[in-house]
Amino acid sequence: MTDHRSQALVVVAHGSHLNPDSSAPANEHADTVRASGAFDEVRTGFWKEEPSLREVLRTVEADEAYVVPLFISEGYFTEQVIPRELRLDGWDVSAWDSDGLSADSATLAADDVEKTVHYCGPVGTHGSFTDVLVRRAESVTGDPDVGREFGLAVVGHGTERNENSAKAIEYHADRIRERGRFEEVQALYMDEEPEVDDVTDYFESEDVVVVPLFVSDGFHTQEDIPEDVGLTDDYRTGYDVPAAVDGHRLWYAGAVGTESLTADVIIERAADAGADVGDAVERVRESTAPEPADD
Amino acid sequence: MDTERRLDTLVGAVADGPVDCDGLRVERDGGYAVETPEGRHEGLDEAALRETLAAHERLLDNWWTWHRLDGSRRAFLRWLEGADERPVDERYDLLEEGLTAGWGNLWIRVDLDDAGTRRYELRHADDADADPDDLTGFDDPLDLRRPLKFDDDGRYRPLKTAPNAPTGWRLGGLTGRDCVEAVDVAYPATVANWHRERTGDLDVTHWRETTERQTGIYGVVEELPREAVEWVAEAACVDSQCLKRREWGYDEEDDLTVDGGDGPFPCREPCSLVVAAARRWTTLEREEERTYELTLTPSEKEQVEAVIDAVADGTTDEIREADVYEGANRYRTRYLRAKRLDDEGNLCGVPTDPDPDDGDD
Ligand code: SF4
Numbered sequence: 001m002t003d004h005r006s007q008a009l010v011v012v013a014h015g016s017h018l019n020p021d022s023s024a025p026a027n028e029h030a031d032t033v034r035a036s037g038a039f040d041e042v043r044t045g046f047w048k049e050e051p052s053l054r055e056v057l058r059t060v061e062a063d064e065a066y067v068v069p070l071f072i073s074e075g076y077f078t079e080q081v082i083p084r085e086l087r088l089d090g091w092d093v094s095a096w097d098s099d100g101l102s103a104d105s106a107t108l109a110a111d112d113v114e115k116t117v118h119y120c121g122p123v124g125t126h127g128s129f130t131d132v133l134v135r136r137a138e139s140v141t142g143d144p145d146v147g148r149e150f151g152l153a154v155v156g157h158g159t160e161r162n163e164n165s166a167k168a169i170e171y172h173a174d175r176i177r178e179r180g181r182f183e184e185v186q187a188l189y190m191d192e193e194p195e196v197d198d199v200t201d202y203f204e205s206e207d208v209v210v211v212p213l214f215v216s217d218g219f220h221t222q223e224d225i226p227e228d229v230g231l232t233d234d235y236r237t238g239y240d241v242p243a244a245v246d247g248h249r250l251w252y253a254g255a256v257g258t259e260s261l262t263a264d265v266i267i268e269r270a271a272d273a274g275a276d277v278g279d280a281v282e283r284v285r286e287s288t289a290p291e292p293a294d295d
Numbered sequence: 296m297d298t299e300r301r302l303d304t305l306v307g308a309v310a311d312g313p314v315d316c317d318g319l320r321v322e323r324d325g326g327y328a329v330e331t332p333e334g335r336h337e338g339l340d341e342a343a344l345r346e347t348l349a350a351h352e353r354l355l356d357n358w359w360t361w362h363r364l365d366g367s368r369r370a371f372l373r374w375l376e377g378a379d380e381r382p383v384d385e386r387y388d389l390l391e392e393g394l395t396a397g398w399g400n401l402w403i404r405v406d407l408d409d410a411g412t413r414r415y416e417l418r419h420a421d422d423a424d425a426d427p428d429d430l431t432g433f434d435d436p437l438d439l440r441r442p443l444k445f446d447d448d449g450r451y452r453p454l455k456t457a458p459n460a461p462t463g464w465r466l467g468g469l470t471g472r473d474c475v476e477a478v479d480v481a482y483p484a485t486v487a488n489w490h491r492e493r494t495g496d497l498d499v500t501h502w503r504e505t506t507e508r509q510t511g512i513y514g515v516v517e518e519l520p521r522e523a524v525e526w527v528a529e530a531a532c533v534d535s536q537c538l539k540r541r542e543w544g545y546d547e548e549d550d551l552t553v554d555g556g557d558g559p560f561p562c563r564e565p566c567s568l569v570v571a572a573a574r575r576w577t578t579l580e581r582e583e584e585r586t587y588e589l590t591l592t593p594s595e596k597e598q599v600e601a602v603i604d605a606v607a608d609g610t611t612d613e614i615r616e617a618d619v620y621e622g623a624n625r626y627r628t629r630y631l632r633a634k635r636l637d638d639e640g641n642l643c644g645v646p647t648d649p650d651p652d653d654g655d656d
Pocket of ligand 1: 454456531532533537538539540541562563564565566567568569
């Protein structure tokens with residue numbers, strides 16, 4: 001063995017007092033990373049569940065902790081709540097030197113534990129997260145080559161709640177559009193124009209994949225959006241995939257953060273911050289592929 | 296038991312300094328000196344050292360078991376079998392039969408497998424005597440995550456240390472490492488905080504400091520009056536609601552009078568559930584008190600109190616359908632509602648807000 005400072009991955013997420021599924025993506029992605037063997041230890045910590053952000057670092061044994069927020073955008077949680085609750089000594093958001101999309105990582109100490117903490121930018125603004133959106137389109141349609149004659153809608157909150165949330169949505173929509181794989185790509189919002197309610201007005205293509213840029217499923221992705229876009233009048237009765245709406249076929253499968261490829265972005269965030277992850281990125285990309293690796 | 300391997304490791308360890316564990320002491324004194332509860336042997340060469348130790352298989356195994364662990368994991372596993380109190384021989388006799396300990400709602404058993412290695416099993420304490428075949432078996436600590444999210448009625452448990460962990464499962468054949476991992480799944484960070492407390496290193500954050508730290512929608516919580524913090528702790532933190540032993544008070548100098556509980560593991564600061572609930576209480580406590588005139592019979596007044604008690608204690612399900620002698624019985628309560636609530640749901644027909652303009656919000 002070479003001289004090796006042990007390294008832990010800590011996935012931090014919001015969690016919920018009311019919704020048992022809120023923490024599921026964080027745990028599932030943590031399991032995927034754990035199985036990759038890239039880290040000596042993989043832990044999860046939550047704002048609303050346990051272990052709390054306040055106490056998660058004391059459950060970590062490793063010398064180096066790579067903390068990756070399972071959040072969609074930079075903002076209140078990634079800039080204030082998480083660093084404060086983790087007790088990151090001397091944290092200042094300027095350490096990320098970010099334009100709202102470009103947070104990478106900052107290396108700090110935490111007040112209550114003796115270890116080095118690499119505090120990474122959120123999963124949702126990493127370039128590789130674009131691949132997760134595309135992967136979601138593949139998994140919801142069951143077609144690893146989906147794109148021709150398909151439109152893709154990226155849906156999120158608008159600027160009302162967080163200016164950076166809209167930035168993240170546009171960022172990924174632009175990147176997917178530039179790849180030229182889908183006929184049309186459109187960013188849509190829940191609380192401002194262009195609104196998700198009018199999704200069919202924004203597409204010529206008959207088939208449209210609707211991908212909500214959310215980390216986990218909750219009432220926005222399970223109740224509001226299915227009703228807003230017209231998949232169903234009452235979310236409790238469920239909906240078809242695809243569902244016929246105004247002469248279009250809408251393909252919808254809830255929060256993109258539940259897509260298993262998200263685990264790859266988590267590893268990349270840590271690798272960008274200096275973690276030694278070997279070939280885990282490639283292996284996780286393969287292990288989470290819905291079909292035998294395409295092209 | 297692989298005695299040779301244990302001997303090799305111990306001889307290697309003594310080269311770095313004396314070995315001292317639960318009544319076994321080995322050190323270099325030119326040759327080797329070995330001390331056991333039976334006596335001291337000095338000036339041994341390595342062969343004699345090995346021979347002496349091999350005759351104390353349990354002491355050797357005990358050292359071997361603990362030398363590979365450290366920190367809170369070691370402390371916890373030692374605590375489980377009472378290693379600080381029970382001499383090795385007595386302890387190994389007990390381990391052969393199986394030793395049990397409790398941790399919140401968990402029942403933890405440790406015994407020795409055929410190779411003499413410690414194996415751990417976890418269950419809900421209520422299942423301690425259950426036939427293992429009647430319980431759903433798991434073998435990976437992480438597999439407990441999902442079942443432990445719900446109570447026996449299938450309701451989501453937002454607080455992992457609430458005393459409503461589900462029954463009906465067992466996790467057996469665990470190594471010490473996995474045992475601690477499983478405890479951490481059930482009650483995250485409790486082992487770490489328990490260990491900190493035992494080593495005098497528990498960092499308690501009191502109510503004031505916790506609420507002053509809050510921002511966003513929780514920023515208001517610091518306005519909650521001092522006396523209300525007592526009610527918060529009585530509502531949420533007593534043993535019937537949470538198995539952690541509350542160690543935080545209002546601030547460093549100002550303890551709460553409510554009982555903190557008796558559990559083995561401490562609560563070092565108000566949790567997110569309590570902070571979120573306190574946000575609601577802060578809003579509610581801003582209201583001015585008013586005097587209402589409500590007309591009730593003495594039994595009706597007592598019935599209102601019984602309903603409050605039953606809901607607060609979660610005992611409504613236990614009241615039998617036809618037990619009309621219980622104030623919180625459903626028929627009794629429906630009768631009270633039929634008699635005392637008007638069509639708008641006002642108790643005794645008294646509007647909540649006396650101003651008719653605001654009356655029907
Ligand atoms: S504050 Fe502590 S004792 Fe009170 S409910 Fe939360 S975890 Fe339990």
